[in-house]
Amino acid sequence: MKKHVLPAxxxxxxxxxxxxxxxxxxxxxxxxxxxxxxxxxxxxxxxTALFDNLCENSASEPKDYYRDGTSGANxxxxxxxxTPAKVAGLSAPKKVLFIKRSAGGSAQGVNPLVEGKxxxxxxxxxxxxxxxxxxxxxxxxxxxKTGDLVAKNPNIGISDVDPFMFRGxxxxxxxxPITQAGTQLLEIRSVAALIFGVPVTNGLYxxxxxxxxxxxxxxxxxTIGSYTEACMPSLSTHQISSLVSGQIKKWSxxxxxFNGTDYPLxxxxxxxxxxxxxxxxxxxxxxxxxxxxxQYAKFLNSPCTRCALPPIEPAAxxxxxxxxxxxxxxxxxMDKCLDDFEKGANTSALNAGLVKAWAxxxxxxxxxxxxxxxxxFVKVDGVAPTLKNAANGTYKDWVEPTYxxxxxGAGAPAGDLLKIIDKLVVEAGSPTSVATVLNKASNYTFGxxxxxxxxxxxxxxxNVLDENAPVIGYSHAASGKLDNxxxxxLPADPATKKPL
Numbered sequence: 001m002k003k004h005v006l007p008a009x010x011x012x013x014x015x016x017x018x019x020x021x022x023x024x025x026x027x028x029x030x031x032x033x034x035x036x037x038x039x040x041x042x043x044x045x046x047x048t049a050l051f052d053n054l055c056e057n058s059a060s061e062p063k064d065y066y067r068d069g070t071s072g073a074n075x076x077x078x079x080x081x082x083t084p085a086k087v088a089g090l091s092a093p094k095k096v097l098f099i100k101r102s103a104g105g106s107a108q109g110v111n112p113l114v115e116g117k118x119x120x121x122x123x124x125x126x127x128x129x130x131x132x133x134x135x136x137x138x139x140x141x142x143x144x145k146t147g148d149l150v151a152k153n154p155n156i157g158i159s160d161v162d163p164f165m166f167r168g169x170x171x172x173x174x175x176x177p178i179t180q181a182g183t184q185l186l187e188i189r190s191v192a193a194l195i196f197g198v199p200v201t202n203g204l205y206x207x208x209x210x211x212x213x214x215x216x217x218x219x220x221x222x223t224i225g226s227y228t229e230a231c232m233p234s235l236s237t238h239q240i241s242s243l244v245s246g247q248i249k250k251w252s253x254x255x256x257x258f259n260g261t262d263y264p265l266x267x268x269x270x271x272x273x274x275x276x277x278x279x280x281x282x283x284x285x286x287x288x289x290x291x292x293x294x295q296y297a298k299f300l301n302s303p304c305t306r307c308a309l310p311p312i313e314p315a316a317x318x319x320x321x322x323x324x325x326x327x328x329x330x331x332x333x334m335d336k337c338l339d340d341f342e343k344g345a346n347t348s349a350l351n352a353g354l355v356k357a358w359a360x361x362x363x364x365x366x367x368x369x370x371x372x373x374x375x376x377f378v379k380v381d382g383v384a385p386t387l388k389n390a391a392n393g394t395y396k397d398w399v400e401p402t403y404x405x406x407x408x409g410a411g412a413p414a415g416d417l418l419k420i421i422d423k424l425v426v427e428a429g430s431p432t433s434v435a436t437v438l439n440k441a442s443n444y445t446f447g448x449x450x451x452x453x454x455x456x457x458x459x460x461x462x463n464v465l466d467e468n469a470p471v472i473g474y475s476h477a478a479s480g481k482l483d484n485x486x487x488x489x490l491p492a493d494p495a496t497k498k499p500l
Contacts, residue, residue: 039109041102073332096466106290110158153411160290168303172288234379246312249322272294279322281359283337304485342374386447431469
């Protein structure tokens with residue numbers, strides 16, 4: 001894969017980036033091309049940034065952003081002009097309507113393609129979209145009326161993990177498990193490595209920090225709530241596995257030994273930000289989520305080994321004895337779920353009882369870097385989720401996402417659509433693009449995180465990570481075929497192998 005250097009002047013990934021004073025590409029404008037992508041919600045920020053970079057944005061060539069509701073958590077669209085100057089080989093400048101479906105997560109970028117099924121996509125031409133302000137180029141769209149969503153075959157899918165992972169507990173409702181034969185119908189491209197982590201509500205974060213400072217596992221100089229690498233508390237692989245599989249139902253079952261005395265975590269001296277409920281709350285993604293799939297692979301070996309424990313399902317949620325298991329349809333809802341349990345609120349529509357409880361979840365490291373929501377990531381086995389720690393082989397919770405599309409059949413891209421897809425794939429894997437575009441929303445107080453280009457795509461790497469063009473030498477594709485069930489290893493080629 002060739003290295004493509006992006007322009008230095010990048011528009012900020014904010015709604016302000018879509019502002020202009022020109023005539024909008026409004027819903028009455030007919031597009032020259034429609035490109036429908038479905039799949040991973042955890043990479044919505046990256047997809048937004050990538051497509052934003054391809055769009056023209058001038059008085060004569062505006063770009064417009066459409067979203068369901070006011071957040072675009074499940075559906076969003078971009079309407080702008082793409083030119084041959086930015087997309088090599090494009091036959092002519094084209095007004096392109098790019099539609100992204102995030103509802104249902106990564107499997108919606110795999111299973112519908114394999115089975116040739118049409119799925120719901122946002123329709124902006126149903127008198128359902130209203131510009132937030134004249135000339136803002138930001139449109140809020142209803143998805144509740146007949147015709148607001150229309151069935152389409154995806155042209156391209158995006159997944160946090162490789163397609164074969166969508167079997168067992170990762171099989172989405174209404175589809176069959178993916179088989180090896182099914183994957184042969186797809187053109188599959190691994191693009192970059194994405195770091196994931198375990199987010200916990202602020203109260204739980206503070207409690208873990210209090211205990212680990214007392215036990216000298218964190219420096220005594222750390223203050224409660226500090227969100228630096230040195231002061232970030234940790235959960236072990238075994239603890240996370242026990243929580244994800246539902247073995248620990250109440251936080252009072254989570255014992256801490258200090259100076260020879262066993263304390264339930266909720267009764268540990270010095271813990272002040274205690275929840276109203278003692279029940280463990282698990283903000284869990286729905287079946288078919290790549291965010292969920294990577295967590296189950298990393299912490300339960302599911303569906304990778306024959307006797308692996310499955311994750312606990314929402315059907316096993318117990319409001320009396322615990323745990324509470326909440327199904328989140330997208331990473332945006334995951335944000336709200338965690339925030340709700342810290343605050344005893346219900347913006348997610350998952351906490352109807354307005355319960356205040358310590359909760360944990362599953363999320364990519366491109367979320368909540370500004371710390372505006374009431375949750376924080378924790379270390380895993382004492383290691384923080386940073387680019388450096390993933391690259392040096394000490395942080396385990398990362399996977400290699402994929403883009404895929406049908407080789408033939410309904411939705412299979414060709415011509416200009418395939419040129420645009422190829423451009424997106426190239427930029428998504430470029431070290432420079434990773435740093436300047438994909439990681440714009442991943443600057444945390446504990447360090448830089450997010451995405452890394454992978455050496456297995458032909459990018460050189462060294463034992464000193466360059467955060468301005470990050471490349472990871474380890475790969476889940478050392479066998480020649482990507483499988484995120486594999487333990488990542490360094491490449492065998494002695495010409496490129498560089499111990500870290």
